[in-house]
Structures are given as structure tokens and as C-alpha cells.
Amino acid sequence: MLSSVDFDTLVLTFKVAGIATLIMLLLGTPLAWWLARTHSSWKGMVNAVVALPLVLPPTVLGFYLLVLMGPSGVIGKFTSWLGLGTLPFTFSGLIIASVLYSLPFVVQPLQTAFAMIGAQPLEAAATLRASPLDSFFSVVVPLAKPGFLTAAILGFTHTIGEFGVVLMVGGNIPDKTRVVSVQIYNHVEALEYSEAHVLAGCLLLFSFSVLLILYSLQKSPALAQPPK
Amino acid sequence: MFKKSSLFLTLVLLFASPAGLAATTLVAVAANFSKPMKEIAAEFEKATGHIATLSFGSSGKFVSQLENGAPFDLLLSADEVGPIKLERDGFAVAGSRYTYALGKLVLWSAIPGYVDDQGKVLITGGFKHLALADPKLAPYGAAGLEVLKGLNVQDALQPLLVQGENIAQTYQFISTGNAELGFVALSQVYENGKIATGSGWIIPAERHAPIKQSAVLMIHGAENPAAVALLTYLKSAPALAIIKKYGYGQ
Structure with a gap:
């Protein structure tokens, strides 16, 4: 069954995914809102940058981060200047890498959800003298609930499944950067197939259950479309 | 026909x-x-x-x-x-x-003059990360760990260890400067009969089981x-x- 070391990697993985998802929702919401409403000529550029991790091989992203966050990289110099040291091989570095890697999975569903709401409900709220912030929280957020749910679940599960990026910037440190995908890979490489099977089984079961819940909820008409 | x-x-x-x-x-x-x-x-x-x-x-x-x-x-x-x-x-x-x-093992750093030819830097310390290939997967990693044990510094350096999945990745950790030094294969840093860049200690063969x-x-x-x-x-x-x-x- 699960050894305590393997159990620790599961706990760490959920911690990374949870924190990263929170940060992605906080960053992704304003970003998606802006992308859904703006007519700025920067829109295409920002969209492309956010979507890059979808198409780049994770090891490429990981290698860039390793170089950028390293002592001679731009980010590394900045964090050293702040007195934080460099980020590779740390829990914070892993969170930053995960956020960048999974951000499109959070931004894109939110952007679609915001775009579907359209301008009308907001104009109606404005005629009732609701402040922009008030109308965002009392009109947009409830209407975009399915989008938030999809964004959170995809961001979380995608972070759990990440491998290439962690492999590059993690350094395989127990309780800090050794996540479950790396542990499974190591078991396979060490020809410890039974341990790999148990851990992989846990991951498969979890990911499937979450996706099943997500798509079952989406089928119910109340969540599938924002009320008209 | x-x-x-x-x-x-x-x-x-x-x-x-x-x-x-x-x-x-x-x-x-x-x-x-x-x-x-x-x-x-x-x-x-x-x-x-x-x-x-x-x-x-x-x-x-x-x-x-x-x-x-x-x-x-x-x-x-x-x-x-x-x-x-x-x-x-x-x-x-x-x-x-x-x-x-x-296989020959080398303690290598991308920084010139950082690693002395006796490996004393492992005892004096002063670095934040020592890179090593995962000892469970890579024979060069296992050999590196053996060297640390032989020098009696394994416990002291354990918190500083960062593990690459293989020696190519371990080399990357060091060459990008994210780890100040680490154990790699001599063949990775060797050119024309000497260590091409940085500094290194070619580990004597008797310090670890043969690779x-x-x-x-x-x-x-x-x-x-x-x-x-x-x-x-x-x-x-x-x-x-x-x-x-x-x-x-x-």
C-alpha cells in the first residue's frame, strides 16, 4: 500500500495545487475580465502570452524558469535584491512555476464566462446606481459561477498533473518540491512498478472523479448556461 | 526476360x-x-x-x-x-x-576556482545547494552520496542537496548557477584531456564503488x-x- 513517503508527496501535491489555484483565481479574474471587455490593441498579445504554456513543452517552460529565476537571471537578480534568495528548489518557486503553467486553464473559462454575460446586465446595474465593484460582485460573479467552477477545477487538476516544469525547477526535495508526478516517474525509473501503480492509481481515481463531477454539473441546465 | x-x-x-x-x-x-x-x-x-x-x-x-x-x-x-x-x-x-x-565522477562548479582539487569545499561549506543525480536512479548520484559519506559530511549537507532526475539535469542545475556545485560525470565537462569550464575535483576511483x-x-x-x-x-x-x-x- 501507500508508504509514508508516497503519502507525503500526495499531501504536498494537494498543498501546491490548492495554493496555486487560489493565486490563479485572484490573478486570473481581473485578467480574464479585462480580456473579455477590452478593445485594446494589446489584447491579442496578452491572450497569446497567457496561452503559451498550453503549447510549449513543459520542460521548455521549466528550463526558461530555471534560467530566469537562477542567480544570473532577471527574476533571480530581483529576488536576491529583495533578500529572498533565488527561487528554484523552493516551495515558493514551485508555486510560481505552477501558476504560470496552469494559468490558461483558469483564465480561458473565466474569459468565456465573462464574455457570455455581455454588457446588458451591467448597464442595468449601473442604472440602479450600483458601483462597478458592487455590480461585479453582485451581478457578474453569480452569473459567471459555472466559469469559476470550471476554472478552479481545471487549474487544480492540471497543477496536480504537472510534471515537466517541476522536474526542471524542483530538485526533488522531500516535503518541499517532491510532488506525486515526479515520485511516480522515479518509481518507474527505479523499476518499482508496484509502488508506481498504487500512486498512479490514486492520481487516476482522483482526477477522474473530479472531472466526472465537473462535467456532470455542467450537464445540469442551471449550470450549463448563465440564466438569461 | x-x-x-x-x-x-x-x-x-x-x-x-x-x-x-x-x-x-x-x-x-x-x-x-x-x-x-x-x-x-x-x-x-x-x-x-x-x-x-x-x-x-x-x-x-x-x-x-x-x-x-x-x-x-x-x-x-x-x-x-x-x-x-x-x-x-x-x-x-x-x-x-x-x-x-x-564512469568517472567529478565534483564540479561552473564558477572558476570554486572547487579545489581536493574537494575541501565540501567540508568548509559556504554554498546553498549541492546538486546530485537521484542516487536511487543514477549510479553517478549513488557514487556522489558515497563520497559525502566517506568525508563524513552527509548529514551536514543533506538539507542542501538538490536532486536531478539524471546527470544531464544535474549538470543543468549547476551550469545555470542555481546550484553552486554538484556531482556529475566527468564526460560531461571534459574536453581535450581537461575540465573545459568552471572548476572541478576529479574524484579518486577508490572513494566510491566502480560505476x-x-x-x-x-x-x-x-x-x-x-x-x-x-x-x-x-x-x-x-x-x-x-x-x-x-x-x-x-
């Missing part, structure tokens, strides 16, 4: 190449041996007319693939664990396994003349000279 003779000619051209019986062999090569093996394959082709097609990767992955029917004729592993297992489980030709090179990089002939390649010839060629003087040039022992 004309048709028949042209068919015959085609067959002759197909099967009778200049070297008599030129064949092609597919070889799985441990990533750390890629540079010397490319050179050896080129020489092998010149000498015999046979062609060796090389595939580079981690030994552990190759073993899993070979157990599941990967069509390689030869495995040049980074250790002897995989070849022993393949031989025992009947995937490789019994008795064909031998050590083609002894026996072993080759084995797969059942799949037992009947392939090119595979058999390559296994013989690896033991020839020109091949041994190339292996030595890249910082391996014999």
Missing part, C-alpha cells in the same frame, strides 16, 4: 552492398555516453560498412521499454543493474554482458550481424581510445 533480369539486378543491389553484408542495428545508449558513442558509430560504419542507429535516453527507461518489446538490438547502459536484470529475465543474450566503460557502464546484446539483436559486430568493435583499440578521450576509465 528483361523483366526477370532487372528484378535480379534489383535484388543484387539490395542485398550485396560494398562491405559484403552491411546491416543496420538499432542501439539504446545511456545519455551520458552519447558523445563518445556518436564518434564510435561513425568509425564503426567506416570500418565495417554496418550502420548503427543510436537512440539516447535514461537507462531505467530503456530497461522498461526493452521488457515491453522495444526493438533495440543492443543496450549500452549507465550501470550494470539494468543489463543484469535483462539477462536474468531472458530478454538479453546470456553471457553477452560486459563493462564497456568505467560499471555495461552493455548487453538483446535477444532481438542476436541474429543481427551489425549488432554483433558493434559489440566486438566496442572492445577494439580505436573504440577504446575514443572512450578514454571522453573521460571514461576502463
Whole structure:
């Protein structure tokens, strides 16, 4: 069954995914809102940058981060200047890498959800003298609930499944950067197939259950479309 | 009549190449041996007319693939664990396994003058990260750990260890400066008989168990003349000279 070391990697993985998802929702919401409403000529550029991790091989992203966050990289110099040291091989570095890697999975569903709401409900709220912030929280957020749910679940599960990026910037440190995908890979490489099977089984079961819940909820008409 | 003779000619051209019986062999090569093996394959082709097609990767992955029917004729592993297992489980030709090179370990830093030629830096410390290939997966990692144990610094340095999945990744950690120093294969930093950049301590062989990089002939390649010839060629003087040039022992 699960050894305590393997159990620790599961706990760490959920911690990374949870924190990263929170940060992605906080960053992704304003970003998606802006992308859904703006007519700025920067829109295409920002969209492309956010979507890059979808198409780049994770090891490429990981290698860039390793170089950028390293002592001679731009980010590394900045964090050293702040007195934080460099980020590779740390829990914070892993969170930053995960956020960048999974951000499109959070931004894109939110952007679609915001775009579907359209301008009308907001104009109606404005005629009732609701402040922009008030109308965002009392009109947009409830209407975009399915989008938030999809964004959170995809961001979380995608972070759990990440491998290439962690492999590059993690350094395989127990309780800090050794996540479950790396542990499974190591078991396979060490020809410890039974341990790999148990851990992989846990991951498969979890990911499937979450996706099943997500798509079952989406089928119910109340969540599938924002009320008209 | 004309048709028949042209068919015959085609067959002759197909099967009778200049070297008599030129064949092609597919070889799985441990990533750390890629540079010397490319050179050896080129020489092998010149000498015999046979062609060796090389595939580079981690030994552990190759073993899993070979157990599941990967069509390689030869495995040049980074250790002897995989070849022993393949031989025992009947995937490789019994008795064909031998050590083609002894891996040399180096404590290396990308910073010139950082590592002294006695490795005293491991005792004086002052660094934040020491990179090492995962000792469970990579023989060079296991050897590095042995060196730390021998110097009695393993417990003190344990919190500073960062592990690469293989020595190529470990090299990356060090070359990008994210780890100040670490253990890699000498072949990764060796050029023209010396360490090409940065600074390093070439670890004396008696400080760790020998890293026996072993080759084995797969059942799949037992009947392939090119595979058999390559296994013989690896033991020839020109091949041994190339292996030595890249910082391996014999």
C-alpha cells in the first residue's frame, strides 16, 4: 500500500495545487475580465502570452524558469535584491512555476464566462446606481459561477498533473518540491512498478472523479448556461 | 526476360552492398555516453560498412521499454543493474554482458576556482545547494552520496542537496548557477584531456564503488550481424581510445 513517503508527496501535491489555484483565481479574474471587455490593441498579445504554456513543452517552460529565476537571471537578480534568495528548489518557486503553467486553464473559462454575460446586465446595474465593484460582485460573479467552477477545477487538476516544469525547477526535495508526478516517474525509473501503480492509481481515481463531477454539473441546465 | 533480369539486378543491389553484408542495428545508449558513442558509430560504419542507429535516453527507461518489446538490438547502459536484470529475465543474450566503460565522477562548479582539487569545499561549506543525480536512479548520484559519506559530511549537507532526475539535469542545475556545485560525470565537462569550464575535483576511483557502464546484446539483436559486430568493435583499440578521450576509465 501507500508508504509514508508516497503519502507525503500526495499531501504536498494537494498543498501546491490548492495554493496555486487560489493565486490563479485572484490573478486570473481581473485578467480574464479585462480580456473579455477590452478593445485594446494589446489584447491579442496578452491572450497569446497567457496561452503559451498550453503549447510549449513543459520542460521548455521549466528550463526558461530555471534560467530566469537562477542567480544570473532577471527574476533571480530581483529576488536576491529583495533578500529572498533565488527561487528554484523552493516551495515558493514551485508555486510560481505552477501558476504560470496552469494559468490558461483558469483564465480561458473565466474569459468565456465573462464574455457570455455581455454588457446588458451591467448597464442595468449601473442604472440602479450600483458601483462597478458592487455590480461585479453582485451581478457578474453569480452569473459567471459555472466559469469559476470550471476554472478552479481545471487549474487544480492540471497543477496536480504537472510534471515537466517541476522536474526542471524542483530538485526533488522531500516535503518541499517532491510532488506525486515526479515520485511516480522515479518509481518507474527505479523499476518499482508496484509502488508506481498504487500512486498512479490514486492520481487516476482522483482526477477522474473530479472531472466526472465537473462535467456532470455542467450537464445540469442551471449550470450549463448563465440564466438569461 | 528483361523483366526477370532487372528484378535480379534489383535484388543484387539490395542485398550485396560494398562491405559484403552491411546491416543496420538499432542501439539504446545511456545519455551520458552519447558523445563518445556518436564518434564510435561513425568509425564503426567506416570500418565495417554496418550502420548503427543510436537512440539516447535514461537507462531505467530503456530497461522498461526493452521488457515491453522495444526493438533495440543492443543496450549500452549507465550501470550494470539494468543489463543484469535483462539477462536474468531472458530478454538479453546470456553471457553477452560486459563493462564497456568505467564512469568517472567529478565534483564540479561552473564558477572558476570554486572547487579545489581536493574537494575541501565540501567540508568548509559556504554554498546553498549541492546538486546530485537521484542516487536511487543514477549510479553517478549513488557514487556522489558515497563520497559525502566517506568525508563524513552527509548529514551536514543533506538539507542542501538538490536532486536531478539524471546527470544531464544535474549538470543543468549547476551550469545555470542555481546550484553552486554538484556531482556529475566527468564526460560531461571534459574536453581535450581537461575540465573545459568552471572548476572541478576529479574524484579518486577508490572513494566510491566502480560505476560499471555495461552493455548487453538483446535477444532481438542476436541474429543481427551489425549488432554483433558493434559489440566486438566496442572492445577494439580505436573504440577504446575514443572512450578514454571522453573521460571514461576502463
